[in-house]
Amino acid sequence: MRVPENFLYYLSLHRQANERLLSLARDYPAREIELAFQPKQARISKMVFEVMGEVHRMKAFVRLSPLGEHVLYGFLQPRHRIEEHICDHFARRNEGTIVVLGSGSESWVALCRRGGVYRDRGPGLTETVQRLKKVLPDCGEVGEQESNVEELWQVYYDSQYCRERKNVEAFKRYMPRRDQESAGLRLVQGRRETTLDDFLKIK
């Protein structure tokens, strides 16, 4: 099944989801949404896939920077309401570490401890990280360790490229610019490998 049994959860995270749509969707089993012969079902199915797709890509593309031993923070500005879901994912992946995700105006905080997740929601990412610095004074300076790991990654990432397999179109398909921006990635690493021909072909 491509549509999961709990598709209502994903539907509720869509930026255009509303009570009316959710109550309509409650009448359908997951299988009918998946087959989607009727326009209403097709719309619901499309919305579910949009959210699931963005969730998957944000789990992949968001990068976390360390702030001392206990905090990881990263930029996240998705199109759908998935911030808390993504924050929980990273908290579970890094048990015992506070995960802060957000953008200029909002931030989400989560900590997984003994299987349970503690959450908070606050103002912009910078402000929340500064507040954490005050509460955890030994956590160091913002950006201090970030550049170290980012530099290592960049060297490693470049080492994996095979020129004889060059396929810029596949790269663009798998790493859409829109999702790179939502996750705050430095756009298109390795651009220096592209030529004018690639640019013209992409456009």
Next chain:
Amino acid sequence: MVSLEKIAHLADDCRFDSTGPLLASAIDPEKLRRLGEGTRHDVCASTFSPRERPLPGICHAFTQDGRCVSLFKTLYTNHCTHSCSYCTNASGCSRKAKAFSYTPEELARITTSLYRGNYIEGLFLSSGSGRDEESIMENMIEAARLLRERWAFAGYIHLKILPGASEQHIREAMMLADRVSINLEAASASHMSEICATKDYERDIVQRQRYIRDFAAEKRSEDSALPGMGRLLPAGQTTQLVVGAAGESDREILERIVYEYREIGLRRAYYSAFSPQAGTVLEGSIPQPLWRERRLYQMDWLYRVYRFRPEEIGRAFDEAGFLPNSDPKASIARQLLEGPVDPNTAAYTELLRIPGIGPKSAQRIVALRKTRPIASRAELAALGVRIRRATPFLKINGWRDTTLEMWSD
């Protein structure tokens, strides 16, 4: 919601052993680059591991060749005494790079730093043989042990078994990794002797694969007596072949792989089209087209996932044993299907043999027709069937579309 202060207090109470800050200045970027480059022709990038809580397959980045970067894929050392004629680290390579090597702690630190930053899902560790294969294998295992036991690393680990590694080392690696693999590189012992004189195909490679198979079976029977224990090697054993380096045909490659699936219990095989590297013995050889690699994957998929019999997939080869650059499933269907198939009555296995219908769409067809018959091509399209490819082989409501596609590639 819990206040930020309380969350900070709870985190401060967590006393996990930390790797501490990683200093980039302590890692030589040239070493990172050289040892990373040593694995770029290893095409395995899977991170799915069916543990008790399965690890998902996530691609964290893609390179400009469109390949997924989900693991920290690196060599432990690029020093090697083997003489593989396609490899830039081999002893006979005239443009051999300076030799580098990690320490187990360095490797473990880089891996945890990249994992915590969400750059990777885990570690893929291969190596040259070094001066002494046994000590290199020992260090690779030590790196994995540091990750798992000292820093409670929950990510994915894929360890390469070096040719000729001892049975004891293989067992230790299997206890720590999600997946282990030993590369066949060639389809048979005679092909191997053409590209590498220092490896004994049967003893150094295939016998090691049998050790892996036997130890996995042994542990599985022990674990079934103790329910609740973690599974050994959840992502199984794999292998990789360099396609075309030794002049082998596609039929020879597929015959070897069928043997590997049946007798060795391989989870899956990877194919890497040979491309000549500067300074190697095979520098002047002709590169293999990437489509050859893709067609081999399609054939592998037909055997492993679609459950085609070897005699069925054998129909796709030409007289010399090579695959043409066209869809092998369509070619097999044209030879084997006696007439158009009705999706309302065909068995699941028959549906699978129609181009454009895969296991998922076949399952959906079977599920839907239990409630009502399938009346149109649009319904099949909604079930995930690739209509353009499937239509020449289908009969819906007694009607069939006859098109030239049936007879052309």
